[in-house]
Amino acid sequence: MIAGGTTLISLLSVILGAALSETSRLLGDLRTADREKLSRLEQRRDATNLRRVEFQRATLLELQEVVAQNLRFNGRAHLEDKRAFKTAGVWGRQPLGPDINDGLFHTQVRLRLLNERVRDARTRKIADDYVDACVAAGLSRSVADADANMALLTDTVMRLQSRIGVVLRSLDDDEDHLLDGPASP
Secondary structure (H helix, E strand, C coil), X not given: CXXXXXXXXXXXXXXXHHHHHHHHHHHHHHHHHHHHHHHHHHHHHHHHHHHXXXXXXXXXXXXXXXXXXXXXXXXXXXXXXXXXXXXXXXCCCCCCCHHHHHHHHHHHHHHHHHHHHCCCHHHHHHHXXXXXXXXXXXXXXXXXXXXXXXXXXXXHHHHHHHHHHHHHHHHHHHXXXXXXXXXXX
16 A cells, blocks of 8 residues: 555656646746736837927927027018108008018917927926017017017027927937936946
């Protein structure tokens, strides 16, 4: 009976060993699958973040150009108003030329649209201040008021362009971090 019991114990040991080995392999496969799933999730998150960075960069670069165009149209409108004032003696009563009027309208609409796409709240606020300064310059009631509003407009555009530069550099840093991965400790 001892010989049969030894055989039974040996058989049970082999079965138990195989079961433990298979369980260990299955647990290892599950851990590997979890790591791969987590890795794919991180890759998708990084790809999404890179797309966001690229979108913000494109938006900010276009916003810079539109603001510059808008500023040129505001400057031309101011000069046209000054010429009309010298001729008529009354400020701001003469209509702007159609090219300036259309340019102001189209750049202002584009500026508003782009500004809504910007994620940085501080940039959006300065852009809103810029638009307010544009409106104030256009609605000025005297030469002195118009000159003061144009000075405010110039100051605001400088702050806006500077802020856009800061955000663009920050996006470059974000992109570098995403592409390089986290720094090693």
